[in-house]
Amino acid sequence: MRLAIITLTKKARGKGLEIKELLAPTNRFKTIDVFTLSKYSDDKTIPMDKGFKDTVSKIFNSYDSLYFIMASGIVVRTIAPLLKSKDVDPAVITSDEDGKFIVSLLSGHLGGANELASLIAENIGGIPIISTASDVSGSIAVDTIAMKLKAHLRDLESAKDLTALIVNGERVELKLPKNMVVDIDSLNSEKTKYVKKDTAGIVVVSNRQNVMMTQIIPKNIILGIGCRRDTTAETILDAIELTMKECNIHMDSIKHLATVDVKADEIGLLEICDRLDKKLIVIDRDQIKPIQDNYEGSDFVEKTIGVRCVSAPVAYLSSNKSGRFIKEKKRYNGVTVSIYEESK
Incomplete structure (x- = not known):
């Protein structure tokens, strides 16, 4: 890896040379060059004879990583016209002249700026500043x-x-x-x-030009449905499709629909089961009562039909009870949809 350390002041030049000495024993770098203004340059540094901006433009694509010891603002303005794409741009990091805060500015992942910022911070006792979402969340990109x-x-x-x-x-x-x-x-x-x-x-991960892939969709999704009396089939279907899309679940994975006994003759619901070619399983209210407190309930629903909730308990009770809720309850225009996924 080729690293360029770029400085503009006498103090930053000193810090750059110090960091070069600290990083050299890591054997991570083929070359570490320290650039500075001509008036601060000596045999340990490379002078920027044509100025800062011209030098950066010239070396930007010649190094794997560029470390600017200066304010981030001037760096951003200077490199902006040089940027192409995250898969080809070099890693860019910046820090203050004391090396207290090492900022991963560009190409954090592919270019290795995040890793480089952490390495430098570790060697000089600084704090790496890494803002990519995957690193902040403790995951990996x-x-x-x-x-x-x-x-x-x-x-x-x-x-x-x-x-x-x-x-x-x-x-x-x-x-x-x-x-x-x-x-x-x-x-x-x-x-x-x-x-x-x-x-x-x-x-x-493959070196094949064409990687053949296909998808097999298991029918292991149970939809629990609750709705107001005389809700149209279109409204129920809209609620189902919206909930499935939000949860990234394929419609072809539906095993069956379930509802409560008082909805067994709901015309719109029966029509949807017919359209989807799915069976409607009806759950008695006496089966719901013992488990209804496990789910979000409603005083209005209890007053109307005698149980506090419908969609979640009927989905669970009509399943093999070995799985989990992907969506316990989604409300849409008087329809409630619960998605239960059987695991086996």
């Missing part, structure tokens, strides 16, 4: 995985989408070819789980 594997990201947009799943606590699985070994401990974190069930996304 897809582009960090690519960087650790010394691999290329084929699609930045999908990598961003999958990283968002990870940051938001979803489970993302890492698929590797048999001939590749990865130190999972170096990738893993408390919030990033490489598991096979309940997977929201997949990271595929």
